[in-house]
Amino acid sequence: RRRKDTIGDLDVVVAVDEDDHESxxxxxxxxxxxADVKGAGDSxxxxxxxxxxxxESFAVGHIDPNVLDAIGGDDYEQxxxxxxxxxxxxxxxPHVEPFTLAYFTGSKEHNIAxxxxxxxxxxxxxxxxxxxxAKAGDLKGMDAAVHSLTAADEAAIYAHLDLAYVPPELREDMGEVKAAETGGLPDLIETSHIRGSLHNHTTLSDGEASLEVMADTARKMGWNWLGIADHSPTxxxxxxxxxxxxxxxxRTIQRYxxxxxxxxxxxxxxxxxxxxILEGGKLDHPDEVLAELDYVVASVHAMTKWRGRDEHENTEELLRVIDHPATTVLGHPTGRILQGREGYEVDL
Structure with missing residues (x-):
């Protein structure tokens, strides 16, 4: 719920009436x-x-075998x-569920605050x-919970503490409690706010859908535009x-x-x-070809070279890339693959 990069395990909270507990x-x-049941108790x-x-949206680090071989397969066996x-x-x-949900959502630091x-x-x-x-006294756990203030949802918990509702993504004890008290919480980006995307591949390179299918899908999603950025020949x-x-x-895009x-x-x-990104911060394709495009995503793929250099060298090379007149976007700028590869050293 907090949209962290990875998770270690899952906590699922189920609100259940006492009469239905066993079923x-x-x-x-x-x-x-x-795969296995480690334990089953009352709660x-x-x-x-x-x-x-x-x-398919849940991935345990799966990488296409061909790509795996190209970027250093041994590092990815895990x-x-x-x-x-x-x-x-x-x-x-049911009356406890909002409190349990908030507690296990975390973060630990937010819960402490x-x-x-x-x-x-x-x-x-x-x-x-x-x-x-005053009512709980020495009572603990569910025995004390019978005296709890009521809360139909998490928002009610925050209201009891004179706070605006804090979305899970902000619960990191980084000023969100004070902001919730003073009305200073930011509006988070919602999926409905997204109008388009720039880093997309078609079947012209290694994408899984044609230009036509991707454009049609983007329109059905309510987007106003879509950027097509297939891989370069290197x-x-x-x-x-x-x-x-x-x-x-x-030319096809212009026609559409x-x-x-x-x-x-x-x-x-x-x-x-x-x-x-080629040697010396140069870009693939001649400048006259790049000049015909609406934008250029400049990306590192030669990871062996970049991981073999220090932070200063890599940073200087990325700065040269950024200075290139055709560069619009710096793609996956650290080279990291979650749960599979540390990025190269760079000062972003």
Whole structure:
């Protein structure tokens, strides 16, 4: 929920009435995709899940074998070996669920700040409730929770502490509690705010969809534009596009844009390229070809060279790339692959 780069395990909170507790627990234990049951108590079920139960958006570091070989396969064996993830399912009464959800969402630092704010108001905040100390006394856990203030959702917990609701993405104890008190929380970017995307590949290089399919899909998503940036020819493993093919793609894009403009369709394609960064900070493709494009994504792919140099050398080379008149975007600027490869040293 906090949109961290990776997760170590899963915590699932299930609100369940007492009369349904046994049937819900049994239903969970009989779900497909459970590799092992580590423990099953009244309030928590500990599982090992087979990651094949998740959809394609859940990745345990899978990399295409051809790309794996090109970028140093031995470093990535750990990714291909992954196949399970630990999960704890917590069964709680409905009136406790908002508190349990907030607690296990974290972060630890945010929870500490919230608990201190509760203490300052004579309250005890934990995964069971928000309980007046005068009523809780020596009671703990669910015994104390019977005295909790009511909260239909997480927003109500924050309201009890005189705070605006803090979205999970901001719960890091980096000033969000003070901002929630003073009305200074920022508006977060929502999926509906996204109008387009620049770093996209078609089947001209190593993409999985044609230009036409990608444009149609972007329009159906409600986007106003889409940038096409296929790989340049130096990256042969990704079927980098030649100058001739790239310019032909540009003519196709111009034709589509003209048709949409004539039909008053609020959508257009931008034509770019993901250019390999070559020796000395040069870009793939001649300058006269790059000048025909709407934009250029300059990216590092020769990781062996970049990982073999120090921070100063890499930073200076990236600065030369940024100074190139054609460069618009610096693509994946650290070379990092989550759970698989540390990036090269660079001062961003």
């Amino acid at each position: 819900v627990a049994n239903a969970i234990l009989n779900l497909s995709g459970i 928590k079920i500990s599982l090992i899940l087979d990651t094949t139960i998740f959809d 990714l291909e070996a992954g196949g399970t993830i630990d999960a704890q399912v917590r069964l709680v009464p 919230m608990r201190q704010r509760a203490i300052d108001r004579g309250l005890r905040l934990n995964e069971f409730g928000l309980i007046p100390e 990256l042969k493993i990704a079927n980098g596009a030649s100058a001739e093919d790239l310019l032909e793609q540009g 844009n003209a048709e949409w403009a004539e039909q008053d369709v609020d959508f257009r394609l931008f034509h770019g390229v993901e250019s390999d």
